[in-house]
Amino acid sequence: MELEEMKARWTEMSATIEKQKQITDTLIIKMTQVNYRNRLSKILIPELAGTLVSFAYCIYIIINFHKLTSWYMVVCAVIGLIILMVLPVMSLKAIYNMKSVNIAGSNYKQALLQYAKGKRQFIFVQKLSLYTGAILMLVLLPVMCQLLAGKDLFKMVKLWMWYAIAFPFFMIFAKWVYGYYMKTTRQMDSLLQELEE
Amino acid sequence: MDSKKEFIAVIQANAGLIYKVTRVYTNSKEDAQDLYQEIVYQLWKSFASFRQEAKITTWMYRVALNTSVTYLNKSKKKGAHVQVDEGLLNQPDATDTLQEEQLLILYAHIKNLNPVEKAIVLLYLEGKTYEEIAAITGFSVTNTGTRLSRIKQKLINQIH
Numbered sequence: 001m002e003l004e005e006m007k008a009r010w011t012e013m014s015a016t017i018e019k020q021k022q023i024t025d026t027l028i029i030k031m032t033q034v035n036y037r038n039r040l041s042k043i044l045i046p047e048l049a050g051t052l053v054s055f056a057y058c059i060y061i062i063i064n065f066h067k068l069t070s071w072y073m074v075v076c077a078v079i080g081l082i083i084l085m086v087l088p089v090m091s092l093k094a095i096y097n098m099k100s101v102n103i104a105g106s107n108y109k110q111a112l113l114q115y116a117k118g119k120r121q122f123i124f125v126q127k128l129s130l131y132t133g134a135i136l137m138l139v140l141l142p143v144m145c146q147l148l149a150g151k152d153l154f155k156m157v158k159l160w161m162w163y164a165i166a167f168p169f170f171m172i173f174a175k176w177v178y179g180y181y182m183k184t185t186r187q188m189d190s191l192l193q194e195l196e197e
Numbered sequence: 198m199d200s201k202k203e204f205i206a207v208i209q210a211n212a213g214l215i216y217k218v219t220r221v222y223t224n225s226k227e228d229a230q231d232l233y234q235e236i237v238y239q240l241w242k243s244f245a246s247f248r249q250e251a252k253i254t255t256w257m258y259r260v261a262l263n264t265s266v267t268y269l270n271k272s273k274k275k276g277a278h279v280q281v282d283e284g285l286l287n288q289p290d291a292t293d294t295l296q297e298e299q300l301l302i303l304y305a306h307i308k309n310l311n312p313v314e315k316a317i318v319l320l321y322l323e324g325k326t327y328e329e330i331a332a333i334t335g336f337s338v339t340n341t342g343t344r345l346s347r348i349k350q351k352l353i354n355q356i357h
Contacts, residue, residue, distance in 0.1 A: 002349075002352075002353070003318075003321075003345075003348070003349045003352060006303055006306070006322060006352070007321070007322050007324075009296075009299050009300065009303055010303065010322040010323070011322075011324070012296070013300055013303075014213060014217070014323070017213040017216060017217070018213050022209075022212070023208060023209055023212045025205050025209075028204075028205050028208050028209075028237060029201075029205075031233075031234045031237040031238060032237060032238050032241045099267065101263065101266055101267055102263075103239050103242075103243065103260055103263040103264055104239070104242070104243030104246055104259075104260060104263075106263060106335075107259065107263075107332075107333065107334060107335030108259065108262045108263060108266070108313075108316050108333060108334040108335055109313075109334055109335030109336055110335055111262075111263040111266045112266055112312060112313065115266045115267060115269065190311075191269075191311065191312065191313075194311060194313050195313065
């Protein structure tokens with residue numbers, strides 16, 4: 001099928017669509033209203049919930065900071081606080097950049113450029129989250145254990161055993177997720193290259 | 198209220214345009230519903246700023262294609278959406294089996310193209326001039342011509 005032949009088929013199909021496709025007034029109004037709620041639930045709510053949980057952890061650790069008795073617990077708490085404060089902000093910013101494509105004011109090329117750059121940044125934050133998330137678990141568990149139960153997990157041999165068992169599984173998972181992220185990054189790179197041509 | 202009525206009339210008159218964009222940029226009925234709804238929402242949001250535009254369809258294609266950008270790399274989306282159940286997103290009834298088959302092949306070929314090529318070929322098939330395609334996509338007229346030649350070659354290679 002040549003392009004000219006495709007065009008002829010397309011015109012035939014368009015004529016059929018024009019005859020068949022009907023959309024009611026109510027449906028159009030519903031589309032604009034329900035969509036607004038969707039945007040809130042799909043993007044904002046899960047991200048904001050995650051950020052709030054992170055900040056709640058931060059406040060709890062800061063309030064009880066004086067209860068951390070050893071230097072290594074203080075180090076763990078500081079690392080945990082930095083990750084809990086920086087990562088959600090970076091993530092929200094990346095999502096905002098990716099979603100803030102100027103739909104009405106841009107042409108298609110500008111919209112694609114904006115989206116591809118935003119997506120690359122988002123993937124970078126996701127990759128960062130994967131590894132810092134593992135570090136966060138490692139440092140937050142002993143801190144919370146001391147604050148909530150008054151126990152020093154670093155003095156318990158079992159903790160290190162569990163960490164050692166969990167590590168290979170994390171590596172497998174990380175490798176799998178990393179592969180997905182790299183695929184998306186490559187797709188965005190190729191899209192950016194296509195736009196530059 | 199008048200602008201709402203005007204908007205509804207515009208959407209009703211160009212429902213096919215939105216349908217064709219959603220068909221080209223999605224792979225499932227759920228995504229198509231979601232994108233259709235999102236396009237209508239984005240059109241409504243920017244309806245007030247459209248008035249200065251020369252052609253309503255140019256503005257509609259621009260908004261529809263730009264909205265589809267945010268749907269790249271998306272698989273089935275979950276969540277509430279308006280049930281566009283009035284046959285709106287179904288394949289139009291073809292007059293014969295051969296026509297239906299050709300339509301499916303046509304969509305399959307377009308879906309194999311990258312997002313830029315999809316937009317250009319869609320606008321070309323819709324009968325837009327190089328100047329109109331350039332205005333909607335942001336590529337120069339010359340670049341649009343070059344890209345279309347490449348797409349033609351790519352489609353020939355896909356078919357054979």
